[in-house]
Amino acid sequence: xxxxxxxxxxxxxxxxxxxxxxxxxxxxxxxxxxxxxxxxxxxxxxxxxxxxxxxxxxxxxxxxxxxxxxxxxxxxxxxxxxxxxxxxxxxxxxxxxxxxxxxxxxxxxxxxxxxxxxxxxxxxx
Numbered sequence: 001x002x003x004x005x006x007x008x009x010x011x012x013x014x015x016x017x018x019x020x021x022x023x024x025x026x027x028x029x030x031x032x033x034x035x036x037x038x039x040x041x042x043x044x045x046x047x048x049x050x051x052x053x054x055x056x057x058x059x060x061x062x063x064x065x066x067x068x069x070x071x072x073x074x075x076x077x078x079x080x081x082x083x084x085x086x087x088x089x090x091x092x093x094x095x096x097x098x099x100x101x102x103x104x105x106x107x108x109x110x111x112x113x114x115x116x117x118x119x120x121x122x123x124x125x
Contacts, residue, residue, distance in 0.1 A: 001103070002101060003024070005023050008119065009119030012085055012122070014085060017083045017084075019079060020036065020080040020119060021077060021078075022036075022078050022079075027101055027102045028100070029102045030099060031099040031100075032098045033097070035047065035048070036050070036095060038092065038093045039118075040090060043091075048067065049067060049069040050069070053071075066085075068080070069081075085121075092119065092120050093118065093121050094116055095115070096113065098111065098112075099113075099114065
């Protein structure tokens with residue numbers, strides 16, 4: 001019903017930059033929050049940053065001043081600009097969206113959280 005498709009991961013040297021994109025599609029009425037999480041090997045998934053439909057941002061201390069999250073509401077797309085990358089930023093990055101869904105079968109709308117498939121970011125030292 002809903003898909004989140006990520007792009008932009010890859011291999012970069014320490015100090016470099018990458019830009020991640022995530023586009024949501026499907027039976028979406030509205031998107032409350034979109035964000036990025038990451039999971040490094042043998043570590044728990046953690047919030048990187050998220051942004052509400054009105055532009056309120058919440059981000060991890062470890063990325064403040066280096067990563068910037070932005071959103072295009074018309075395109076149901078969220079971006080993560082990552083600068084000054086460090087080896088400890090190496091992880092699979094997952095797009096997340098909390099949204100209101102309109103079922104195609106005519107049932108009442110409902111709220112749900114969706115995840116992308118993940119994109120690998122590798123930062124070499």
